[in-house]
Amino acid sequence: MKIRVIEPGNADKWPKLKQMLLRFVTKYGDGRITTDAFDRLAKLAPEHLRRRGTQIVTATVSVDGKKRLVGFSFVSDFGRETCIVIVHPDYRKQEIGTKLLLEQTSRLGQLMCQVALDNAASIQMCFKAGLVAAHMSDGPTGKPTFHFESRPVAVKTAQSLTKGSQRR
Numbered sequence: 001m002k003i004r005v006i007e008p009g010n011a012d013k014w015p016k017l018k019q020m021l022l023r024f025v026t027k028y029g030d031g032r033i034t035t036d037a038f039d040r041l042a043k044l045a046p047e048h049l050r051r052r053g054t055q056i057v058t059a060t061v062s063v064d065g066k067k068r069l070v071g072f073s074f075v076s077d078f079g080r081e082t083c084i085v086i087v088h089p090d091y092r093k094q095e096i097g098t099k100l101l102l103e104q105t106s107r108l109g110q111l112m113c114q115v116a117l118d119n120a121a122s123i124q125m126c127f128k129a130g131l132v133a134a135h136m137s138d139g140p141t142g143k144p145t146f147h148f149e150s151r152p153v154a155v156k157t158a159q160s161l162t163k164g165s166q167r168r
Contacts, residue, residue, distance in 0.1 A: 072085075
C-alpha cells in the first residue's frame, strides 16, 4: 500500500481526480459524510491545496499493475472546517484510515475531526491515530459527536504503525 499527499501542481489532472474522490465518497462513505463536507470537496480547487491546513492524502494498492484507490482523507483548516476519511469496504480493518490520519497529523502538525457517537469504527480509528476526544456536542446532523484533537506531543507516523504491525 502506498500513502501519498496530493500536490496542487497538476491542475489539468485535478477534475478527473476530484470526480474519482467524489464517486468514492458517494459509493463508500456509507451515508456518513455530511452534505457540507461533500460540498467542500466538490468545490475544492487545486490551488486550495496550497492553503495551510488543507490536504488530501490517498491510500492506493497495485492490482494487476494498476493503481487502485482504497482510501483517502481530506482535511481543510486542520479539520476544523472539514475532516473526511473513507476506506473501501474490502480494505477496512487494516488500519488504513488510521494511517491516513497519522499522515495528515504528521504533515500538518495538528488535526481535529468530529465523529458521531454511533460511528464506533471511526472513533476507534481516531484513538488509534493518537487523537483525543476533547469534548462532545451535538454535531452537524444533530447526533451527539466527539470532537477529536491531536496531542501536542510527538506523533506516530504511518510508517511506524506499519512497522509495528509487521512485528506481530
